Amino acid sequence: MEWLGQEWDYAAWSESTKDAAIFGTVDECVAQLRAQLAAGVQKLIFIPYRYRMDQVEIIAKEIIPRLRD
Numbered sequence: 001m002e003w004l005g006q007e008w009d010y011a012a013w014s015e016s017t018k019d020a021a022i023f024g025t026v027d028e029c030v031a032q033l034r035a036q037l038a039a040g041v042q043k044l045i046f047i048p049y050r051y052r053m054d055q056v057e058i059i060a061k062e063i064i065p066r067l068r069d
Contacts, residue, residue, distance in 0.1 A: 026058060030066045037067070 022032045033044065046064075048055030 026062045026066075029063055033063070033067055 022029050022036070024032070036044070046059050048059060
């Protein structure tokens with residue numbers, strides 16, 4: 001949460017906040033994202049912590065495919 005508060009600006013027109021960030025294990029992330037989609041969210045933006053390649057790979061290989069099921 002500290003990183004989100006320091007590294008990211010939130011557009012004045014947006015309802016996004018750092019509290020809306022999704023994080024945790026793969027299972028936790030998938031559950032949180034599915035809840036967001038069920039609530040009507042139409043756009044997801046994936047930003048891995050400090051752009052670490054291992055996190056990019058987890059998002060691409062484990063999280064996104066499970067959201068398509």
